[in-house]
Amino acid sequence: MASSVTPRNPCPKENLGNARRGMGVKLGPRRNVLSAINNGGAHGDAVSVDGGDGGSAAAVIEFSGREDVERLLAEKMKGKCKTDFKGRAEQMSEYIKKLRACIRWYIDLEDGYLAEQEKLRSTMDAENDRHAELEVQLSNALQELKAANLDLTTRCNSLEESLHKEKVDRMLAVESYEKERQDRESAETSRDMLTVDLERVTHEAKRFSEQLKMVQDTNKRLQEYNTSLQQYNSNLQADASKSGETISKLQKEKSAMMETMVSLKDLNNSMKNQLDSSRTSQQEAIRVKEEFRKEVECLRSELQQVRDDRDQSVAQVNTLNVELANCKEIAGQSTEDCESLSVKVSAFEVTCNMQQEQIQTLQKQLAFATEKLKLADVTAVEVMTGYQEQKVKIKDLEERLASAEFQIVEADKLRKKLHNTILELKGNIRVFCRVRPLLSDSDSSGAEEAPISYPTSVESAGRCIDLMNQGQRFSFSYDKVFDHVASQEDVFVEMSQLVQSALDGYKVCIFAYGQTGSGKTYTMMGQPGIDQKGIIPRSLEQIFKTSQSLESQGWKYCMQVNLLNAIIFQNVSLYVVLLRYFPMCRHQCWKYITRQFVIY
Numbered sequence: 072m073a074s075s076v077t078p079r080n081p082c083p084k085e086n087l088g089n090a091r092r093g094m095g096v097k098l099g100p101r102r103n104v105l106s107a108i109n110n111g112g113a114h115g116d117a118v119s120v121d122g123g124d125g126g127s128a129a130a131v132i133e134f135s136g137r138e139d140v141e142r143l144l145a146e147k148m149k150g151k152c153k154t155d156f157k158g159r160a161e162q163m164s165e166y167i168k169k170l171r172a173c174i175r176w177y178i179d180l181e182d183g184y185l186a187e188q189e190k191l192r193s194t195m196d197a198e199n200d201r202h203a204e205l206e207v208q209l210s211n212a213l214q215e216l217k218a219a220n221l222d223l224t225t226r227c228n229s230l231e232e233s234l235h236k237e238k239v240d241r242m243l244a245v246e247s248y249e250k251e252r253q254d255r256e257s258a259e260t261s262r263d264m265l266t267v268d269l270e271r272v273t274h275e276a277k278r279f280s281e282q283l284k285m286v287q288d289t290n291k292r293l294q295e296y297n298t299s300l301q302q303y304n305s306n307l308q309a310d311a312s313k314s315g316e317t318i319s320k321l322q323k324e325k326s327a328m329m330e331t332m333v334s335l336k337d338l339n340n341s342m343k344n345q346l347d348s349s350r351t352s353q354q355e356a357i358r359v360k361e362e363f364r365k366e367v368e369c370l371r372s373e374l375q376q377v378r379d380d381r382d383q384s385v386a387q388v389n390t391l392n393v394e395l396a397n398c399k400e401i402a403g404q405s406t407e408d409c410e411s412l413s414v415k416v417s418a419f420e421v422t423c424n425m426q427q428e429q430i431q432t433l434q435k436q437l438a439f440a441t442e443k444l445k446l447a448d449v450t451a452v453e454v455m456t457g458y459q460e461q462k463v464k465i466k467d468l469e470e471r472l473a474s475a476e477f478q479i480v481e482a483d484k485l486r487k488k489l490h491n492t493i494l495e496l497k498g499n500i501r502v503f504c505r506v507r508p509l510l511s512d513s514d515s516s517g518a519e520e521a522p523i524s525y526p527t528s529v530e531s532a533g534r535c536i537d538l539m540n541q542g543q544r545f546s547f548s549y550d551k552v553f554d555h556v557a558s559q560e561d562v563f564v565e566m567s568q569l570v571q572s573a574l575d576g577y578k579v580c581i582f583a584y585g586q587t588g589s590g591k592t593y594t595m596m597g598q599p600g601i602d603q604k605g606i607i608p609r610s611l612e613q614i615f616k617t618s619q620s621l622e623s624q625g626w627k628y629c630m631q632v633n634l635l636n637a638i639i640f641q642n643v644s645l646y647v648v649l650l651r652y653f654p655m656c657r658h659q660c661w662k663y664i665t666r667q668f669v670i671y
């Protein structure tokens with residue numbers, strides 16, 4: 072049976088280095104000695120040791136380690152006597168075989184070690200090369216990362232600076248916005264249109280004040296006039312004609328004053344309309360202000376969004392800083408991380424740039440809105456000031472107007488009283504006489520002898536008439552005598568006072584007496600043509616005109632007309648009245664009424 076010795080590792084792994092070192096030093100001589108021993112041995116590279124030379128069977132010796140070798144070296148000859156040389160020689164040969172096997176084991180072991188050493192050396196060289204290469208790569212990567220890190224640090228610093236600047240700008244913008252908002256709230260009624268309206272209102276107010284002044288002057292004049300009228304009353308009987316003219320003038324002034332009052336009322340209404348339009352403009356300005364406020368709210372929300380984006384960016388920067396720190400710590404581990412970081416940083420820069428553009432756009436919009444708001448506020452304040460001034464002026468004018476109206480009403484009352492007093496003084500029943508001119512066709516015969524003459528003395532001028540009959544002179548006196556050249560206007564001037572009395576609320580009656588063809592219809596109705604209008608159309612005109620003008624003072628007139636055919640009564644009454652006034656000549660009375668008519 073053949074025994075084999077398998078080369079084993081005699082040393083533990085941790086002692087491999089020492090073994091290697093030892094091998095490196097003693098390899099040459101040991102190799103030679105072992106070779107000599109091996110050559111002196113029987114079978115060269117065989118690892119098993121047979122029990123005998125001739126291929127006899129022997130136990131296979133296995134060396135598993137140093138202990139086996141030491142055990143072999145410590146092996147002693149077994150209990151045979153010293154003279155048993157043969158046995159001892161056998162034992163020795165056996166021992167030598169074992170030693171040979173041991174040496175062979177060592178040689179195999181050495182060869183294994185050498186092969187392993189070579190392998191390890193080549194591996195170590197490769198590892199060294201790889202290590203050197205890796206070191207170069209790592210140093211390059213480290214340099215790149217350092218450069219990238221420096222660049223990133225610079226960018227981070229610049230970004231931090233820009234963020235800080237943006238923060239400051241944003242704070243300033245927010246502060247300015249708050250200030251503007253407060254200013255805007257204080258200026259609640261800002262109107263562009265109101266300025267124009269207020270200018271117009273100012274102009275109208277000026278005109279109004281001038282007209283008011285005029286009215287006041289008129290009123291003053293009226294009062295003075297009334298005073299003079301009161302004084303004039305004492306001399307009224309003597310100056311009846313003069314007072315008539317004064318009264319007519321007063322009437323004209325009153326009508327002018329009424330017209331002024333109407334125009335003032337119109338002006339007041341127009342000013343109220345303008346005030347309404349100003350209020351509308353104010354509403355419009357409030358609406359515009361609301362729109363501005365909404366726009367500012369939008370801007371604020373956008374600003375808030377930008378702030379959030381900025382915070383996110385700052386957080387990203389912080390995260391990136393942290394990542395950068397980690398990258399610094401683990402620099403060289405991954406260039407891909409650096410690239411991704413670069414990509415992130417570039418994306419962040421792009422985001423930052425976009426946000427900066429957005430912030431700039433928003434800041435521009437905010438500045439524009441701020442300018443607009445400032446302008447609007449300034450205009451609103453100016454307009455408000457002007458509006459308040461105009462309001463005060465209008466209030467003052469309204470008060471003056473009310474007082475003027477009150478004065479006018481009072482003056483009107485006084486005028487009515489005075490007018491009625493004058494009329495009473497003139498006489499409640501008055502008789503006027505109008506002489507019809509000779510008609511060319513029917514009265515041609517009577518034109519030669521004019522039986523009528525008008526006295527020219529101071530006492531009788533305009534009040535007396537003389538009739539000639541059969542050489543006798545008959546004088547008649549009236550409250551007023553209209554000669555044959557008196558116009559319809561002249562007659563109505565006297566009648567208009569009575570019409571005014573009727574308008575003032577007094578009862579008035581005017582009627583005409585006269586023979587057929589004496590001119591009653593002509594006097595009362597007139598004929599076509601403006602100058603030919605009689606008392607009735609002129610009275611109606613005055614009534615309607617005055618009632619319309621007095622409507623502005625709150626007066627309302629209700630008019631009613633009754634028609635009565637009073638020819639019989641007219642003639643009978645005429646006769647009665649004539650008898651009353653001409654009692655001395657009854658016969659002439661009838662003749663007289665054929666040429667006259669009497670107007671009450």
Ligand SMILES: Nc1ncnc2c1ncn2[C@@H]1O[C@H](COP(=O)(O)OP(=O)(O)OP(=O)(O)O)[C@@H](O)[C@H]1O
Nearest residue numbers: 506507508510585586587588589590591592593594
């Ligand atoms: N003041 C006057 N000036 C010019 N024409 C006059 C005047 N008064 C009367 N006449 C003329 O005399 C004529 C008669 O007048 P009218 O018809 O008014 O008289 P009467 O009194 O009304 O008559 P009757 O009683 O018949 O109605 C008319 O043609 C009228 O134009």
